Amino acid sequence: MNKHLTGSATTDNEAILGILNNSESMLKRIYVAYFPMVLKLVLSNSGNDDDAKDVYQEAIIVLYNKVRSGDFELSSKLQTYIYSVCRRLWLKRLHQLSKYGGDVHDFQEFMPVEEDLVNHEERDLQFDKMGLALAELGEPCKTIIEDYYMHSLSMQEICEKFGYTNADNAKTQKYKCLQRLKKLFFQQK
Numbered sequence: 001m002n003k004h005l006t007g008s009a010t011t012d013n014e015a016i017l018g019i020l021n022n023s024e025s026m027l028k029r030i031y032v033a034y035f036p037m038v039l040k041l042v043l044s045n046s047g048n049d050d051d052a053k054d055v056y057q058e059a060i061i062v063l064y065n066k067v068r069s070g071d072f073e074l075s076s077k078l079q080t081y082i083y084s085v086c087r088r089l090w091l092k093r094l095h096q097l098s099k100y101g102g103d104v105h106d107f108q109e110f111m112p113v114e115e116d117l118v119n120h121e122e123r124d125l126q127f128d129k130m131g132l133a134l135a136e137l138g139e140p141c142k143t144i145i146e147d148y149y150m151h152s153l154s155m156q157e158i159c160e161k162f163g164y165t166n167a168d169n170a171k172t173q174k175y176k177c178l179q180r181l182k183k184l185f186f187q188q189k
Contacts, residue, residue, distance in 0.1 A: 063081070141180060
């Protein structure tokens with residue numbers, strides 16, 4: 001088992017377990033352990049420090065989401081997986097910036113990670129669509145949905161905030177708002 005994570009004998013499996021358990025200290029250790037490798041990749045391929053930080057942060061989000069989804073099986077070293085995701089993200093960024101010359105200067109082995117990135121991009125797209133649908137929803141629906149789903153207000157608290165006669169009326173309004181939100185979400189291309 002690989003024992004790469006800074007200074008201690010942390011294995012890849014312990015790192016994955018730390019991610020599963022929302023361990024902030026483990027995420028920091030992963031960041032410290034593998035960021036220099038990503039920085040070298042990006043700097044060697046037309047990027048700067050900020051680009052490397054952006055790519056690395058996005059790769060850690062991909063890893064986090066993949067691990068939390070429950071279907072993550074590490075078929076390589078964690079280091080190889082992170083490098084591969086960063087490499088793919090950086091290739092995509094170079095392509096978007098029209099700086100992609102057809103190859104990247106690699107200094108480490110990598111593996112295909114297309115599916116993980118497609119899932120990550122699809123989730124981001126869905127969040128963007130939901131944000132647009134929420135913005136179009138208008139008041140009081142936007143605030144009711146945000147209060148209930150994002151701020152965890154109870155139906156009684158929403159009832160009092162908006163002056164509904166009882167919690168059931170507030171619940172009916174929330175249902176109507178959800179139906180409108182759903183319609184706006186699915187109307188988007």
